[in-house]
Amino acid sequence: MSRADAESGDEPNRHGWRLRARMRYLYHGSSPAAVRFRLAVIVVDFAIIGFFLAAPILREAGWAFYVADIVVALVLAADMTARALAYTDIKDWLKKPSTWIDLFILATLMLPYWLYNFGFLRMLRLWTLLSSDFFWRTVGRRFDDTRVEEVTRALAALATFVFVATGFVYATFRARHEDLHGYLDALYFTVATLTTTGFGDITLPGNWGRVLSIIIMLTGITLFLRLAQTIVRPHKVRFPCPVCGLQKHDPDAVHCKACGETLCIPDEGNH
Incomplete structure (x- = not known):
């Protein structure tokens, strides 16, 4: 094989490496341009989540909804492809639950x-976004403490559960319940059950309806308690211990609680 043929064969590899390097720079870089790119991606993500939230109502628009559905699918596919290219090892990327x-x-x-x-499961995108390192490396990079991050994650889990449960109730029981006319009725039932208010004007029929109501109540109480704990929990900062790796410490901690290593946590006033 001639040298020219070898160089022409290497050209696609060069383009592939350049593309991966570019994606890695945009998705993991710390430069202002990379941060702006990730902020734009996050804005698009929230727009997609808004579309998922409104999907049960927009579906009545007919063919226009399915056109929008395909457009969102293409955007999401492009984003996932770019994330895969930006990842060092695609096999590790595929092992992530958020990827699946x-x-x-x-x-x-x-x-x-x-x-x-299964369209109601699309709202899991809210949880995967607000729980991702991608989001917090971009939006939360200014926070030294973990309070905002923990409260946001707890709120994301609660909101995701509410909308996923609402979508499941709407998709499963709409045709079997005379009082369940639309998505708002399903949301009303979910919130009333989750908060254990129990007005009783909308109840799901059959044993499976009772089981689902119990699951919503128990899960809702658990998520509310988790949210309350993150709000009242003492203030912590993220500062990995160089010896044992403990991530969170009190702001004025001098020694690591796990191993006793001397810490030098930067004062917030010095940032």
């Missing part, structure tokens, strides 16, 4: 007729 959640969400977008009843 996003892949399933993409499947519901690409196959809306076959996976229609």
Whole structure:
């Protein structure tokens, strides 16, 4: 093989490495341009989540909804492809639970007729976004303490559960309950059950309806308690111990509680 043929064969590899390097720079870099790019991606993510939230109502628009569905699917596919290219080891990326959640969400977008009843799981995108390092490296990089991050994660878990449960109730019981006319009725039932208010004007029929109501109540109480704990928990800062790796310490800690190593936590006033 001639030298020219070898160089031409290496050209696609060079382009591939350049593309991966570019994606790695944008998705993991700390420069202002990379941060602005990630902020734009996050804004698009929130727009997609808004579309998922409004999907039960927008579905009545007919073919226009399915066109929007495909557009969102293409955007999500492009984002996931870029994230995979930016990751050092794609096999490790595929091992992440959030990756499989996003892949399933993409499947519901690409196959809306076959996976229609699983559309309520699309709201898991809210949890995967607000729990991701990608989000906190971009939006939360100014926070030295973990309070804002923990409260946001707890709120994301609670909000995600509310909308996923609402979507499940709407998709499963809409045709079997005379008082469950629309998505708002399903949301009303979910919130009333989750808060154990129990007005009783909308109740799910059958044993499975009772089981689902119990699950919503127990899970809701657990998530509310978790949120309350993150709010009242003593203030902590993220400062990894150089010896044992403990991530969180009191702001005025001098020694690590786990191993006793001397710490030098930067004063917030010096940032």
